[in-house]
């Protein structure tokens with residue numbers, strides 16, 4: 228990798244020239260790097276904020292799921308059927324669904340080859356189970372830490388291949404140019420946060436291509452189960468003019484807050500007791516009891532929450548499992564209380580009944596019986612079903628056998644993100660968003676399909692680059708002829724911030740405002756009037772933020788640029804939500820759209836919780852909402868969903884294209 232020094236606006240910048248810059252070190256980025264390398268492209272660099280940070284390395288659940296095509300046992304499956312199941316999630320393009328399904332086996336077995344210990348039987352069957360929105364037991368798992376194991380296997384391969392890494396380096400801007408009138412990325416501007424003086428902290432990357440695996444927009448939410456080390460950077464691509472899609476669609480569910488962890492699976496199947504208190508811990512109340520008629524209905528809903536983890540407005544009525552999320556949210560956000568799960572005691576009966584396993588409904592009873600978990604209290608049931616799930620909390624200083632666990636309804640995943648084609652290339656060409664920052668999913672997605680999408684998409688991006696965009700980067704002087712003004716604008720901002728006095732307090736005030744706004748306006752409850760008001764406030768913040776920030780050293784300079792990115796990101800997300808609501812979009816995915824003429828899912832709920840369920844019978848509901856920034860203005864359009872294509876599968880034809888090295892065309 229070549230590098231040289233560039234002097235601009237009083238700053239001294241190191242400029243690296245590569246074929247492909249890979250941003251981030253999550254599972255998607257690392258897989259892209261390995262795939263590029265194995266496809267023969269060696270002139271690459273991974274630039275990452277911190278090796279070991281991000282969601283892949285640090286998130287999980289009781290049994291973290293990887294969704295793959297089922298090629299085990301007696302049950303038939305096919306790429307077409309898997310694509311149809313992905314496509315059924317609504318607002319997902321069929322050609323993307325097909326690409327994710329076709330790439331599934333290769334990507335899964337690649338992880339197996341690299342050493343991820345997915346379970347198999349003695350005949351080599353990769354066993355699986357059904358996850359949410361999955362009719363075919365396509366889910367598999369290497370345990371609570373599946374994605375961490377993926378990170379470790381891919382990271383070891385990156386190291387083995389000696390792929391160049393710039394660690395502790397945050398990309399703060401994508402640089403763009405034009406080729407034959409078409410917008411493209413030409414490189415990036417980053418900050419080396421280990422540099423000692425700001426004037427020497429900036430880094431330039433002159434690149435033909437950028438693979439961007441920066442993960443979900445974790446940093447813009449207050450109530451979040453993303454690991455604290457994940458922030459997200461989709462805003463740098465939005466600022467550069469890339470389109471995003473389905474930004475309205477995120478997943479929310481119940482998670483612990485002291486140590487962020489997803490409370491799905493056995494954490495709910497053990498049937499813990501839910502209670503709330505005042506802020507100071509007084510006035511303990513089993514608030515769910517007011518909304519369930521008897522212990523059988525209550526414990527069934529808690530049990531179901533295990534595999535119906537994301538909040539879903541279609542699962543609230545008739546004492547459904549998502550009524551629990553709604554009531555938890557109501558306690559915390561509307562009533563200002565705190566909510567806990569207690570594994571030391573059984574739930575008490577809404578009608579005064581004493582808990583007994585014999586009072587459970589058949590589904591829960593059979594499950595616990597088969598798991599040898601028909602024990603006296605939730606803690607014993609959890610230990611019987613999943614001891615590592617208990618140990619995991621112990622490891623983080625929380626003994627579920629002794630203390631209650633504080634919870635909230637938290638954001639977990641963004642189904643939407645940057646728009647890409649079947650090679651994961653953005654409409655800002657030569658930019659390839661991969662992993663969670665690519666919004667390939669629809670309104671619903673099967674559990675585990677995020678990890679599959681990250682692996683198949685990053686492989687496809689790397690393959691395409693190796694076939695089509697393998698040329699060397701231009702000379703630095705040519706690169707600067709495209710990018711100089713864009714770089715100087717950012718350096719001028721840095722210069723200004725470094726000469727101002729106020730600091731940390733302003734940054735944290737802005738950040739808290741952004742996070743509160745997102746969790747209370749763009750979480751599980753959405754309302755048109757409030758969204759409109761909050762969009763205006765977000766827009767105002769956007770206008771003044773450059774004037775209000777400051778920095779005193781390299782670290783605070785990087786934080787100021789990140790805050791600016793978060794501000795832009797939350798503004799664009801809110802604009803997308805506002806558009807959906809004002810166009811008549813109704814409750815779906817993982818959120819309720821409050822509507823006075825809607826139905827109340829429970830008679831004891833206040834009138835303000837009325838909503839209607841999305842029917843996909845109006846364009847804004849059955850088309851994909853795309854959003855982009857152009858000259859500082861938000862442009863929103865709707866795109867009809869592309870059907871699943873019929874593939875060319877005639878061997879001789881496909882083989883010929885391969886022999887001609889035209890595989891990306893067939």
Ligand SMILES: Cc1cc2nc3c(=O)[nH]c(=O)nc-3n(C[C@H](O)[C@H](O)[C@H](O)COP(=O)(O)OP(=O)(O)OC[C@H]3O[C@@H](n4cnc5c(N)ncnc54)[C@H](O)[C@@H]3O)c2cc1C
Pocket residue numbers: 250251252253254255256274275276277279280281282283284286287288290291292293294374396397398399440441442443452453454456457458459460488489639640661662663664674675676677678679681
């Ligand atoms: C609690 C929880 C449970 C989950 N369970 C499942 C599950 O069971 N199955 C499933 O399929 N999915 C699950 N997911 C989702 C899945 O884990 C993520 O979508 C996936 O790991 C994202 O991988 P990624 O490579 O896209 O991004 P990440 O792993 O988040 O990596 C992003 C990387 O980019 C870096 N970065 C960001 N911005 C910059 C920048 N500007 N400059 C340099 N570097 C930057 C970060 O530091 C990090 O290295 C879960 C998520 C959570 C939070």
